[in-house]
Amino acid sequence: MLTILGCFLSGISAIFSLIPFLYIWLIVRDIFEVLPHLSEATNLAYYGWMTVVFAFVSILIYFAALMCTHLAAFRVARNMRSQALHHIVKLPLGYFSGQGSGKLRRIIDESSGQTESFLAHQLPDLTGAYVAPVAMIAMLFTFDWRLGLISLAPMLIGFLFMARMAGSSMAAKMAEYQSALENMNNEAVEYVRGIPVVKTFQQSVFSFKNFHDAIMRYKKWVVEYTISLRLPMTCFTVCINAIFAFLIPAGILLIASAVDYKAFLLDFIFYVLFTPYCTVMMTRILFSSENSMLARDATARVMNILQEQPLKEPANPVSPKDSSVTFDNVTFTYKNAKQPALKSVSFHLSQGSTYALVGPSGGGKTTVASLIPRFWDVDEGMIMVGGVDVRHIATEELMSHISFVFQDTHLFKKSLLENIRAAKPNASRQEVMKAAKAAQCEDIIAKMPKGLDTVVGTKGVYLSGGEAQRIALARAILKDAPIIVLDEATAFADPENEHQIQLAFKELTKGKTVLMIAHRLSTVRNADCIIVIKDGVIKEQGSHDELLAMSGLYSKMWMDYRSSVTWKVGKEVALNA
Known part of the structure; x- marks a missing residue:
């Protein structure tokens, strides 16, 4: 009105x-x-x-x-x-x-x-x-x-x-202009957010490439758009x-x-x-x-x-009976993708056991991990947690049963205390500190000017990728969920931080159902069961020794891994000589 x-x-x-x-x-x-x-x-x-x-x-x-x-x-x-x-x-x-x-x-x-x-x-x-x-x-x-x-x-x-x-x-053209601005803005935000990790691994030039490409695409579009308007705008201005x-x-x-x-x-x-x-x-x-x-x-x-539709909440939600996870003939295709990311995938994770998901890049490992907490709904088949279809579990309850440690960790621009407490907002300071110790974060807290109350991302206070990953593990430990999903949790860690993270894993995974995604096969050889996935299809599954005996895909991956380690060691010896 x-x-x-x-x-x-x-x-x-x-x-x-x-x-x-x-x-x-x-x-x-x-x-x-x-x-x-x-x-x-x-x-x-x-x-x-x-x-x-x-x-x-x-x-x-x-x-x-x-x-x-x-x-x-x-x-x-x-x-x-x-x-x-x-x-x-x-x-x-x-x-x-x-x-x-x-x-x-x-x-x-x-x-x-x-x-x-x-x-x-x-x-x-x-x-x-x-x-x-x-x-x-x-x-x-x-x-x-x-x-x-x-x-x-x-x-x-x-x-x-x-x-x-x-x-x-x-x-x-205006819609294209707004899209170009969105893409450039998005790349700028992602670049700025990733600067601490970029600096840690000396990847400045490469990390800037996407941002630079977005700027160049915007520049190309604006120049073409301006040239297309030059004649009509000139004529309009002259006429009026x-x-x-x-x-x-x-x-x-x-x-x-x-x-x-x-x-x-x-x-x-x-x-x-x-x-x-x-x-x-x-x-x-x-x-x-x-x-x-x-x-x-x-x-x-x-x-x-x-207009984006949220996932449907169950009319009569059912609670999981335990912390087992079952994939029953699951097929899933990403939006606008031509090929399914997963094809008729079936496996069972028993309560309290550790499972590893390995395979070539792009094979569907992260997709499997993302479907458990219902990032998306499957196209066909069923995913069950505690014997209950995840679509029949209330979202809040489902999320309370799962701790997800991402490959790319994000820390809020808040104190370390608040960053860890994000997993459990009503946790006491003592509970947060206990989780931080279990995640091997004591050395991180000790070097901070205000300890747990130090705000990350301000006044020159930044964490390396491995340190940020340990803070993320402290969150997961504080949440104390019965199911743990680890998606390349050591990807950005140097050897020292990786050792600390492995110690934190032991504390985090006690008595839990664990699904671990890793490219470094040495980190998963002791898993109760290793699932090998390629092109969205499960190729093999079994223990480390059982898979080696099959002389299949895992055996080849293990031999390639051992060869790469030998090559690295040999190269270091040659350089030192």
């Missing part, structure tokens, strides 16, 4: 803004009529004051319009952000793996901001810009239809060029600013045949005074139309998030 009222007031303001031109023309008319006896022009002061009054009233009405639209815009932007944030917390965790945090932040924050700006400023301006031309055209034909038609001609030509810049094809080039020659020709040259000259002066305002109106329409396309695209992006 406030938006409608604001637009209505903006239209009234646009009409009132034209009236001062009439009074200015009346001033010029009275002066012409009494020249050279200016003292006889008795209405000049009245016309002057009326010019000021109508200009001031127009400003006041426009201010009232902006007050209405701003209040409405603030509410709309708040509701958009609130609904989007409330909605995304209901989405499956798998959704976020396909959406960068920088992209989501830009959609929720900046798209809402663009919508707010459009509703608060551009929409009332657009209303005024469309109302004013109607009154403007009426005024152009009021005094002299010939001069009005001549003044209107370049504006109509300019309008054709403007339509080319604001059509459906340009709306698609060239009214005088049409008006002056026409005025010279018409005044020669005018019956009353003095009256014609007065009308001509009106057009000279009024047509620059027409140029302003045309420019306002152009930029308001552009902002309208941006706002529509921004709203569509937020709506795309709101």
